Amino acid sequence: MPNEMKPGQDGKKSVEALRSKFGAAILAEAWQTPDQVTLTVELSSLPEIVEEAYYRQGGWLSSVVGNDERGLNGHFAVYYVLSIEKERVPDKNFWLTVKALVPSHKPEFPSVTPRVPAAVWYEREVRDMFGLEPVGLPDARRLVLPDDWPDNLYPLRKDAMDYRFRPDPVAEEENYKFIEVEGEGIVEVPLGPLHITSDEPGHFRLYVDGEYIVDADYRLFYVHRGIEKLAENRLDYDQVTFLAERICGICGYTHSVAYASAVETANGIEVPPRAQYIRTILLEVERMHSHLLNLGLAAHLVGFDAGFMHFFRVREKAMQMAEILTGGRKTYGMNLIGGVRRDILKEERDQVLRLIAEIRVELDELLDLLLNTTNFISRTQGVGRLDPGVARDFSPVGPNMRGSGYARDTRADHPYGAYDRVPWDVISRDGCDVLSRELVRAAELYESLKIIERCLAEMPPGPVLVEGFAYKPYSFALGYTEAPRGENVHWVMTGNNQQVYRWRARASTYNNWPSLRYMFRGNTVSDAPLIVASIDPCYSCTERVTVVDVRKKKARTIEYKELERYCQERKNSPLKS
Amino acid sequence: MDQEVKLAELKAKLKKVIKRSVYIYRVDCGGCNGCEIEIFAAISPVYDPERLGMKVVASPRHADVLLYTGPMTRAMRLPAIRAYQAAPDPKIVVAYGACGCSGGIFHDCYSVWGGADSIFPVDVYIPGCPPTPAATLYGLAMALDLLQQKIKGEQFAETEVTRVVPQYDGVCPELAKEIEQEARRLSGYLHGRRIAAQYLQFVREGDPLAVDRKIKELIKQEKDPRLAEVFLSLHKIYMEKMERVGHNAG
Numbered sequence: 055m056p057n058e059m060k061p062g063q064d065g066k067k068s069v070e071a072l073r074s075k076f077g078a079a080i081l082a083e084a085w086q087t088p089d090q091v092t093l094t095v096e097l098s099s100l101p102e103i104v105e106e107a108y109y110r111q112g113g114w115l116s117s118v119v120g121n122d123e124r125g126l127n128g129h130f131a132v133y134y135v136l137s138i139e140k141e142r143v144p145d146k147n148f149w150l151t152v153k154a155l156v157p158s159h160k161p162e163f164p165s166v167t168p169r170v171p172a173a174v175w176y177e178r179e180v181r182d183m184f185g186l187e188p189v190g191l192p193d194a195r196r197l198v199l200p201d202d203w204p205d206n207l208y209p210l211r212k213d214a215m216d217y218r219f220r221p222d223p224v225a226e227e228e229n230y231k232f233i234e235v236e237g238e239g240i241v242e243v244p245l246g247p248l249h250i251t252s253d254e255p256g257h258f259r260l261y262v263d264g265e266y267i268v269d270a271d272y273r274l275f276y277v278h279r280g281i282e283k284l285a286e287n288r289l290d291y292d293q294v295t296f297l298a299e300r301i302c303g304i305c306g307y308t309h310s311v312a313y314a315s316a317v318e319t320a321n322g323i324e325v326p327p328r329a330q331y332i333r334t335i336l337l338e339v340e341r342m343h344s345h346l347l348n349l350g351l352a353a354h355l356v357g358f359d360a361g362f363m364h365f366f367r368v369r370e371k372a373m374q375m376a377e378i379l380t381g382g383r384k385t386y387g388m389n390l391i392g393g394v395r396r397d398i399l400k401e402e403r404d405q406v407l408r409l410i411a412e413i414r415v416e417l418d419e420l421l422d423l424l425l426n427t428t429n430f431i432s433r434t435q436g437v438g439r440l441d442p443g444v445a446r447d448f449s450p451v452g453p454n455m456r457g458s459g460y461a462r463d464t465r466a467d468h469p470y471g472a473y474d475r476v477p478w479d480v481i482s483r484d485g486c487d488v489l490s491r492e493l494v495r496a497a498e499l500y501e502s503l504k505i506i507e508r509c510l511a512e513m514p515p516g517p518v519l520v521e522g523f524a525y526k527p528y529s530f531a532l533g534y535t536e537a538p539r540g541e542n543v544h545w546v547m548t549g550n551n552q553q554v555y556r557w558r559a560r561a562s563t564y565n566n567w568p569s570l571r572y573m574f575r576g577n578t579v580s581d582a583p584l585i586v587a588s589i590d591p592c593y594s595c596t597e598r599v600t601v602v603d604v605r606k607k608k609a610r611t612i613e614y615k616e617l618e619r620y621c622q623e624r625k626n627s628p629l630k631s
Numbered sequence: 632m633d634q635e636v637k638l639a640e641l642k643a644k645l646k647k648v649i650k651r652s653v654y655i656y657r658v659d660c661g662g663c664n665g666c667e668i669e670i671f672a673a674i675s676p677v678y679d680p681e682r683l684g685m686k687v688v689a690s691p692r693h694a695d696v697l698l699y700t701g702p703m704t705r706a707m708r709l710p711a712i713r714a715y716q717a718a719p720d721p722k723i724v725v726a727y728g729a730c731g732c733s734g735g736i737f738h739d740c741y742s743v744w745g746g747a748d749s750i751f752p753v754d755v756y757i758p759g760c761p762p763t764p765a766a767t768l769y770g771l772a773m774a775l776d777l778l779q780q781k782i783k784g785e786q787f788a789e790t791e792v793t794r795v796v797p798q799y800d801g802v803c804p805e806l807a808k809e810i811e812q813e814a815r816r817l818s819g820y821l822h823g824r825r826i827a828a829q830y831l832q833f834v835r836e837g838d839p840l841a842v843d844r845k846i847k848e849l850i851k852q853e854k855d856p857r858l859a860e861v862f863l864s865l866h867k868i869y870m871e872k873m874e875r876v877g878h879n880a881g
Contacts, residue, residue: 200706200742209741218739278702279661280740290740300736303665303761347668366675373672381821383672384665384761396819400855515860517816624794 065091065148068138076103086531088321089148089468091372092133097154097163098590104134104152105169112140113150114449114462115535116315117543117560118176120184122212129155130186134173135532139467144474147467149532156186158416161196165191169184172449175568178248183210198278202298209283217280218288220514225451240312270294286549287556291317291525298544301559304347306339308537309544309559316546317554323523327472327514329393334471335509335536336379338502341371344414344538345495348590352492353424355609357432368416368522371409378405394517403510410503421496434489437551438573438585441486448569450539451562453498454589457491458482464536471535476508488588495590510551528555537562539590557564563589652684653775656694658714658748662701664729665761670698673764675719678769685775691717696774699747708744715751723774726753727767728850729760801830801835804871810834810865817861826858830865839873 069091073080079099084092095103106114113136121131134152155162165188166173177188178197185208199209202223208214215221261269272305281301285294298313299306310334318325373383379402380386388394424430440450440458455462461482465473481497483490529549540562549555566589574586641664659667670770674680688694691714703711715724726747730736734745747753757770797808807827814827846866853859 200704202705202741215741217741219741220705220744221741223708278706278742279702279737280742281737282738284740297736300663300665300760303668305665306663306665347671363676367670367677370672370675370677383763384669394819395821397817397857398820399818399822399857513857515857518819519816521816522810 060295063149064146065089065138065457066612068107068140068148068150069093071104071111072103075106075368077104080292090151090319090532091148091151092151092530094153094155094305097156100132100134100152100154100167101164101166104166104173106135107136107150107152108170108172109136111138111150113138113174115170115565116449117532117545117558118173118180119545119556119558120180120186120210120241121547121556122184122210123155124158125153125212129158130161130184130240131155132180132186133545134166135545137467137541139462144466144469149468149534151532152269162186162187162189164189167191169195171447172565172568182208184208185211191296199279209280215564216381217283253468253529260574260579260582264298265578265581267574267577267582268572282557282559284555290552291391291548291554293556295391296385296387298559299387299389304344304563305537305539306384306626307386308535308542309561310386311337312533312535312542313392313546313557313559314389315535316531316535316544317525317548318550320529321522321523321545322527323392325393326517326520328397328516329518331472331509331513332394332396332398332518333389333397334473334476335506336376336388337471338505338509339375341370341538342387342499342502343376344367344501344590346372348495348538348587349424349492351587352488353430354516355587356426356430356623358407358427358430361420361430362426364420364423368413368509369421371413371416375406377407378409382508390519391623392521392523395519395577397518398510407507407510410507414500414503417499425496429557431489433581434487434492434588435485435583436487436489437577437581438488438588440484440569440573444572448565450540450566450569450589452489452537452566452590453494454540454566456482456494457588458486462541464534464541468534471513472509473505476506476512478505488584491588525552530556539563540565557570567624580614637811651687652681653695654686654688654693654695655698655771656688656691656714657698657700658691658711658806660699660701660707660711660731661704661743662728662730666700666731669761669764670700670727670767673767674874678764678768680771683768683772685768685771688808691715692719694718694722696723696771698725698727699753700727700731702734702740703744703746703749705742705744708750708788711747713748724751724756725755725757725770725774727757727770728762729758732758736781799835801837802831806834807831808871809872810870813865813868814861817864818857824859827865830862830869835870839870839877 065088069083072093075096076099079096080103081094081096082094085544086092102451108115116137117135118580119133119135121133123129123131130398130482132435136150137147138150139147148205154163161184163186165177168186168190172194176189177191178193178195180186181188182196182198183193185206204221204224207221238388256364260267281297285297289297295314298309301309315325317323346365346369348361349370353359353361353365358576376386377383380388380396438456442458445455445458445460451462459482461478461480464470466480473525481494481501484495517578525548527548527550530545533544535542543560543563545556545558547555570586571591573589574582577585657667657670670687672678691697695720697715699711701707713852724747726732730737730749734743734749737743738745743748744804755770757766757772759766759822762770766777810830811824811827814823814830817823820824830846833849836842843866847864848861851867854861
């Protein structure tokens with residue numbers, strides 16, 4: 055069973071505070087590492103305890119894991135993972151996991167969403183995948199599973215089905231129920247599923263009054279592939295590092311690192327410092343290409359296409375860097391449990407340092423150009439406000455959060471890799487708008503360059519890989535990284551057959567979507583693509599936008615391209631015809 | 632069958648008749664975005680496919696070429712079919728990336744149908760995870776008959792009995808294994824293998840004193856401090872082993 059650890063001082067204090075308030079409701083306490091604790095609690099007091107930890111202990115909801123533990127203890131289980139950052143001092147932060155067992159004969163648990171809104175997507179997902187009913191959850195729609203998936207078939211239950219089982223489609227048409235917004239003169243604008251800013255599918259529906267957005271709703275998960283089930287059934291521990299990289303084609307390596315560090319932590323495997331440095335360097339190379347991509351996209355959406363092309367030109371240098379260091383431009387394939395597969399020698403280091411010098415010069419020119427384009431500033435300032443209050447309720451992450459005045463960055467809050475060994479700064483802005491988020495990204499590019507340089511210069515000697523360890527069955531832990539879009543959290547429980555028993559990968563954008571609805575409100579339709587792009591969505595994008603006019607009560611579908619054109623030119627509104 | 636022949640003819644005609652640029656429409660059927668981003672990179676000015684007459688468009692209704700990426704998830708099946716139907720005939724369908732070609736690593740997942748060819752006929756496959764911009768341009772040029780496909784047939788038949796020779800001739804296999812393992816631990820698979828091979832070249836000499844002298848010389852002249860460090864640790868293993876052997880013999 056889980057490896058017992060001595061608790062950290064400050065974590066202990068927080069747990070004591072919870073104990074004094076809830077006493078008997080806390081059934082067990084287990085420390086996986088000095089900064090990761092799991093409390094098993096009475097199912098009925100789950101919402102109160104999560105609420106207390108979230109709002110009064112300075113917690114942020116980082117993940118919720120459903121698990122089918124009927125083979126271990128006869129119950130289902132739900133784990134609410136919170137990052138406790140009460141005092142905002144890195145060595146006082148810790149991870150609190152609140153666990154509750156759900157009886158298998160009565161698969162229900164009290165919903166936390168009415169108290170902590172951030173849990174809404176997680177609970178919908180647990181219902182889809184495990185058939186556990188969150189009692190009191192207002193949203194009864196599916197989240198992850200496609201519309202043509204049969205009812206009462208829950209893919210992640212251990213006994214539900216083979217991972218290869220493909221049930222026949224039960225519906226020939228999409229039948230997802232979008233929310234209904236009542237009110238005089240509201241119009242619906244559908245957006246997607248083939249779409250707005252990215253090329254991934256996702257279906258948006260905007261509710262507009264004239265040109266202004268009143269509300270929004272979206273249907274995502276067009277790219278649900280069944281990765282978690284696949285990992286539990288077909289792959290071994292080392293192979294999952296490569297699968298994790300294919301969760302996302304833009305920030306895949308962060309997933310791979312998060313997964314690997316979860317397994318390493320759960321099994322007490324010490325990763326050599328040189329491997330930590332190499333992972334850190336690659337994470338920053340990935341952040342650079344991703345931020346350059348997003349800045350380019352923002353330039354494109356405000357109609358500054360020359361800027362877009364230039365950002366892509368500079369971005370190619372980041373891709374070259376990856377190619378020099380890993381052999382691959384996008385999928386690095388560098389991780390194994392216990393270290394990395396490739397060392398960085400002097401020749402590679404020199405080439406990368408040369409590229410960094412080039413990027414720095416070009417970036418200076420390019421950002422100067424972008425930020426002195428009046429159009430760019432006027433289109434992004436004050437647009438798509440993420441109110442700090444909304445942010446507190448929904449736990450968004452990454453530049454999205456740091457653009458709203460919260461200096462939350464996993465690299466600083468819960469240091470991993472080499473981030474606590476090299477100097478760098480957490481960037482935040484408090485404009486809460488699209489501009490702030492882009493400025494955060496621009497400034498972070500320089501931090502990334504700095505980190506890569508320092509890491510290359512100070513790489514410690516020694517091995518890059520440890521071999522010959524044994525896995526401990528049924529131990530679990532968290533792995534976390536700061537992806538370009540925000541914090542990624544992976545929760546892994548090992549199995550007894552050289553495979554993971556349960557692997558929950560929570561991508562950063564998952565935490566950013568629920569608050570997007572609030573960011574749309576009050577903005578014009580022409581700003582919608584820009585707002586979506588500013589959270590840098592990563593939902594492997596979409597083709598149409600449904601616009602609903604609240605006044606005419608008519609729904610029209612506008613092609614994404616038409617909307618994008620309108621976003622760039624701001625002339626000839628597609629709503630008028 | 633008739634229809635297939637007709638379609639092939641039409642496609643041949645399309646390539647011949649087409650005088651303007653070819654319009655390409657991308658459909659993401661559940662890919663991880665890796666392919667999309669490499670297509671994006673491929674259409675950027677660095678590679679500039681427009682000089683070859685390839686242009687990415689935003690609507691399937693304008694498209695001559697449909698580029699399908701991703702392992703065809705359940706939820707994307709209907710949108711993918713709609714895009715296929717919206718494109719005017721004749722059209723060329725390209726399956727892009729490992730997932731688009733076969734479903735890739737996800738080929739047997741429950742929420743995936745497995746590759747673009749599980750739903751409609753595919754003309755050209757561009758493999759890779761993700762394909763590089765160069766591979767993308769090559770594949771598209773092939774789809775348009777600008778380039779011929781490189782297909783080589785090769786058959787391997789054993790003509791005479793060959794004896795397997797040890798990889799490092801003249802080196803004790805035990806030692807070679809230890810050296811390789813240490814090199815991998817220190818410098819990973821790619822560099823480790825190369826470094827171990829280089830080191831074992833010296834060991835082949837046989838005389839420990841000569842080996843020791845040559846390696847020390849090598850380390851002294853090495854400009855890369857990391858390489859020197861790795862060589863030194865490999866050499867330590869060798870020296871310890873030789874000492875043991877010498878001790879036993881003595």
